[in-house]
Amino acid sequence: MSSTFEQIANIIAETCDIPRDTIKPESHAIDDLGIDSLDFLDIAFAIDKAFGIKMPLEKWTQEVNDGKATTEQYFVLKNLADRIDELVAAKNAGTGTGS
Amino acid sequence: MQLEYFQLIDRIVDLNLDAKTITVEAQVPATHTIFEGHFPGFPIMPGVLLTEAMAQSSGWLLLGLLKFERMPFLAIVKEAKMRGFVSPGQLLTIDAKLEHEGSGFAVTKAKGRVGTDLKCSAEITFGLAPFPDPALRVHMDAMANKIGFPLQANTHG
Numbered sequence: 192m193s194s195t196f197e198q199i200a201n202i203i204a205e206t207c208d209i210p211r212d213t214i215k216p217e218s219h220a221i222d223d224l225g226i227d228s229l230d231f232l233d234i235a236f237a238i239d240k241a242f243g244i245k246m247p248l249e250k251w252t253q254e255v256n257d258g259k260a261t262t263e264q265y266f267v268l269k270n271l272a273d274r275i276d277e278l279v280a281a282k283n284a285g286t287g288t289g290s
Numbered sequence: 291m292q293l294e295y296f297q298l299i300d301r302i303v304d305l306n307l308d309a310k311t312i313t314v315e316a317q318v319p320a321t322h323t324i325f326e327g328h329f330p331g332f333p334i335m336p337g338v339l340l341t342e343a344m345a346q347s348s349g350w351l352l353l354g355l356l357k358f359e360r361m362p363f364l365a366i367v368k369e370a371k372m373r374g375f376v377s378p379g380q381l382l383t384i385d386a387k388l389e390h391e392g393s394g395f396a397v398t399k400a401k402g403r404v405g406t407d408l409k410c411s412a413e414i415t416f417g418l419a420p421f422p423d424p425a426l427r428v429h430m431d432a433m434a435n436k437i438g439f440p441l442q443a444n445t446h447g
Contacts, residue, residue, distance in 0.1 A: 229365060229366065232365060232366065232392075232395050232415055232417070233366060233415070235392050235393070235395065236390055236392060236395070236397055236415065239390060239392050240390065245391075245392055245393055246392070246393060247393050248392070248393040248394050248395075249393045249394045250393070252394075
């Protein structure tokens with residue numbers, strides 16, 4: 192079974208037509224890969240579907256705008272993979288994640 | 291349809307918030323200047339307007355699901371397929387269903403038919419944003435009333 196990062200990287204490569212081998216765990220989706228907000232909607236849809244979750248993008252964006260979080264926490268891919276694992280774990284535990 | 295105002299949907303036939311589906315009707319006008327150019331001797335509805343009609347149908351569904359607290363704005367159209375010609379005077383029936391509600395966005399699938407013939411289909415993504423101007427909310431309320439949006443879906447969800 193492929194890792195969360197592998198699944199995300201494959202989704203990004205397919206959705207944004209970015210060569211898969213350029214997508215690294217350390218890649219920043221916006222700063223390094225140049226993914227814009229519209230493409231990220233597509234990616235979010237694919238990730239939500241693949242993992243059966245609802246990524247709280249609005250909450251994350253608000254946290255970044257309020258200075259309570261950095262974009263790296265959510266948009267560096269290895270960190271995004273961790274956030275997704277947390278959301279999946281919360282869903283499986285039946286605790287919900289909020290949005 | 292009031293093509294001059296880009297109002298493509300005439301009537302909501304069914305809105306099911308539990309099933310997250312909507313069915314609407316859109317009466318293609320028998321005559322319009324659009325058909326003089328598209329095309330001379332062979333008037334048909336432009337595919338871009340069929341796509342817009344599917345988007346507006348989906349938009350009404352989302353407005354119902356969102357209880358008019360947010361406005362859906364068209365963001366992405368995928369797999370838009372024009373499967374057959376739609377002629378002046380035909381009645382277009384459009385079904386849309388929610389495919390996914392994400393954080394700040396939603397995805398629908400819509401299909402347009404004339405009678406039982408499938409004419410168009412698409413997967414459509416919307417950004418969901420607070421109403422940017424009170425006048426838009428007032429306008430959408432008026433439009434909802436005009437096309438028979440179920441009042442209980444608007445006020446009580």
